[in-house]
Amino acid sequence: MKNNETKERWIQHYSSSHKILLVGEGDFSFSACLAKAFGSAANMVATCLHTEGHYRWLRERDSILIRMHQDLIAAYFKTAKEMLLEEGEIHVTVRDDYPYNRWEVEKLAECAGLQLKDKVEFRKENYPGYQNKRGGNINCNQRFPLKACYTYKFTLKVSALENSDGSEVYESASTEITSIITTVEDLQI
Numbered sequence: 558m559k560n561n562e563t564k565e566r567w568i569q570h571y572s573s574s575h576k577i578l579l580v581g582e583g584d585f586s587f588s589a590c591l592a593k594a595f596g597s598a599a600n601m602v603a604t605c606l607h608t609e610g611h612y613r614w615l616r617e618r619d620s621i622l623i624r625m626h627q628d629l630i631a632a633y634f635k636t637a638k639e640m641l642l643e644e645g646e647i648h649v650t651v652r653d654d655y656p657y658n659r660w661e662v663e664k665l666a667e668c669a670g671l672q673l674k675d676k677v678e679f680r681k682e683n684y685p686g687y688q689n690k691r692g693g694n695i696n697c698n699q700r701f702p703l704k705a706c707y708t709y710k711f712t713l714k715v716s717a718l719e720n721s722d723g724s725e726v727y728e729s730a731s732t733e734i735t736s737i738i739t740t741v742e743d744l745q746i
């Protein structure tokens with residue numbers, strides 16, 4: 558921490574010294590949990606998107622919906638990547654059982670120029686106060702089962718940090734985000 562009088566605090570992978578952008582928050586209970594652990598929310602910006610639309614006739618296993626989820630995540634990686642510090646990370650927490658594993662999050666990240674640094678089991682009880690919520694306007698205030706849930710941690714690919722002549726890029730993104738977190742499952746598009 559820059560301020561020597563303030564002690565750095567951690568919760569799981571996240572530190573009060575990180576600059577964190579949270580995307581796709583439901584009821585903000587995840588960001589509230591981090592803020593409580595840090596003793597402040599000064600190092601984070603938490604966002605959500607209120608969506609009314611829901612494709613009632615589509616089921617999660619339908620290929621058209623899987624494709625829509627993939628397009629959304631691919632677009633998300635593309636924008637999030639532009640905001641990262643060289644040593645920054647993009648975290649996506651998502652289920653790894655069928656049909657969610659058909660989203661192929663790792664492949665989408667790879668295509669976006671990211672590489673997998675780590676994949677760790679996500680346990681809700683490690684985040685006191687966090688309540689996962691459905692999105693959209695169908696049962697939107699209800700939980701869903703967190704089966705086979707993992708947090709994927711992605712970093713910029715080394716090649717993305719090189720200039721065309723192979724020399725390293727030292728300039729960092731202007732927004733200086735060290736961590737972008739999103740907990741997604743059953744995204745509403």
Ligand SMILES: C[S@@+](CC[C@H](N)C(=O)[O-])C[C@H]1O[C@@H](n2cnc3c(N)ncnc32)[C@H](O)[C@@H]1O
Pocket residue numbers: 580581582583584587605606607608629688689690691692693739740741742743744745746
């Ligand atoms: C299944 S909910 C999960 C909510 C929350 N992250 C949690 O863990 O409880 C998915 C969330 O993604 C949000 N979302 C959907 N499309 C989005 C988009 N294009 N940009 C940002 N958030 C989006 C929805 O509004 C919804 O709150």
